[in-house]
Amino acid sequence: ETGVTQTPRHLVMGMTNKKSLKCEQHLGHNAMYWYKQSAKKPLELMFVYNFKEQTENNSVPSRFSPECPNSSHLFLHLHTLQPEDSALYLCASSRDAYSNQPQHFGDGTRLSIL
Amino acid sequence: QQQVKQSPQSLIVQKGGISIINCAYENTAFDYFPWYQQFPGKGPALLIAIRPDVSEKKEGRFTISFNKSAKQFSLHIMDSQPGDSATYFCAARDAAYNQGGKLIFGQGTELSVKP
Numbered sequence: 001e002t003g004v005t006q007t008p009r010h011l012v013m014g015m016t017n018k019k020s021l022k023c024e025q026h027l028g029h030n031a032m033y034w035y036k037q038s039a040k041k042p043l044e045l046m047f048v049y050n051f052k053e054q055t056e057n058n059s060v061p062s063r064f065s066p067e068c069p070n071s072s073h074l075f076l077h078l079h080t081l082q083p084e085d086s087a088l089y090l091c092a093s094s095r096d097a098y099s100n101q102p103q104h105f106g107d108g109t110r111l112s113i114l
Numbered sequence: 115q116q117q118v119k120q121s122p123q124s125l126i127v128q129k130g131g132i133s134i135i136n137c138a139y140e141n142t143a144f145d146y147f148p149w150y151q152q153f154p155g156k157g158p159a160l161l162i163a164i165r166p167d168v169s170e171k172k173e174g175r176f177t178i179s180f181n182k183s184a185k186q187f188s189l190h191i192m193d194s195q196p197g198d199s200a201t202y203f204c205a206a207r208d209a210a211y212n213q214g215g216k217l218i219f220g221q222g223t224e225l226s227v228k229p
Contacts, residue, residue, distance in 0.1 A: 002157065042118070043158070043203065043219040056216065090157050100146040100165070100207065103217065105157030 003027040006091050006106035013081065014114050021076040021109045023091030029104070031097040032074040034066060037088040037108065049074065050097035078111075086113045118206050120220025127227050133191040135223045137204035140185060146207035148217070149178065149189050153200045161202070162189070194227045201225070 004025045013019050025032065034046040048056035049068040063085075065077040074091055088108040095101040119138045127133045137147075146165055150158035164171045164178040164187065171178045177190040191198055204220040 002159065004157070006157075040123075040221065042221050045216055048216070092157075100163075102148060102160040102163065105150075105159065107155065107157045 002104050002106060004091055004093055004104050004106035006089075006109050008109055009107065010110045010112075012112045012114060013078070015081060015083075017081075018077070018079040020078065021089055021091075021111075023074040023076075023106055025072055025074075025091075025093040025104070027093055027104060029093035029095055030071050031094045032068060032071070033092040033094075033103065034074065034076050035090040035092065035105075037090055043090065047076075048097055055097055081111075081113045083113050086111055118204060118218050118220045120204050120223060122223060123221065124224040125226070127194045127225065129194065129196060129227055129229050131194050131227075133194045133198070133225055133227070134188055135202055135204070135225070136186065136188045137206075137220050138184075138186045139206050139218075141206070141208065141218075142185075143208055143210045144206035144218075145209035147178070147180065147187050148205050148207075149176075150203045150205065150219075151200050152203065152222075158203055191225075194225075196227045196229050199225055199227050 007022045031050045036044045045058050046060045047066040052068050067075040090108045091106045092103040094103045148163035149161045151161045152158040162173050162176050164180050166182050175192045180187045202223045205217045208216045
């Protein structure tokens with residue numbers, strides 16, 4: 001148990017569907033992150049929220065829309081995705097985004113686009 | 115500038131042997147170098163980390179060696195065990211304020227320890 005819970009664990013969706021990924025952390029952290037993990041590639045940072053404010057949007061297509069209603073919850077809203085978006089999406093949290101505190105990861109949502 | 119290059123991509127080691135994974139970087143603004151371990155079906159978990167003012171850090175069987183002048187750091191796993199079989203990622207934190215403490219990850223190394 002890492003203290004970071006992601007749901008669902010697996011998601012299959014068509015290219016025209018709309019779905020959301022959810023992340024919740026129970027560690028009292030103030031920074032939350034979305035990463036994309038594709039096979040044989042480095043983890044790609046997508047978004048960073050620090051104290052509920054988005055501080056990083058790493059050139060992510062607009063078909064991915066993050067939402068951070070409070071420091072404990074993070075969502076990734078998905079719409080009209082492409083087959084190349086199939087990947088493992090990881091959420092992480094840390095005490096804050098600017099200090100050298102470790103990031104704690106959830107176990108990810110495995111997303112498959114049909 | 116933002117890359118962290120990790121090698122090898124895959125590694126097979128006999129039980130009891132030493133596993134060595136290497137990473138190299140260019141950006142001198144990196145100020146924190148963690149290693150993550152990831153098992154299948156799980157998210158990455160922090161294994162050990164080092165700052166550039168230290169040349170070596172050891173925690174149990176895991177040691178990070180850091181060479182600031184060469185911009186290289188490596189993970190050594192002593193007495194490797196089958197339970198160490200996992201994917202290992204090195205990372206580096208960009209300390210530049212406008213980078214928001216971004217972690218840059220290497221490509222990962224799949225370690226298999228044979229019994």
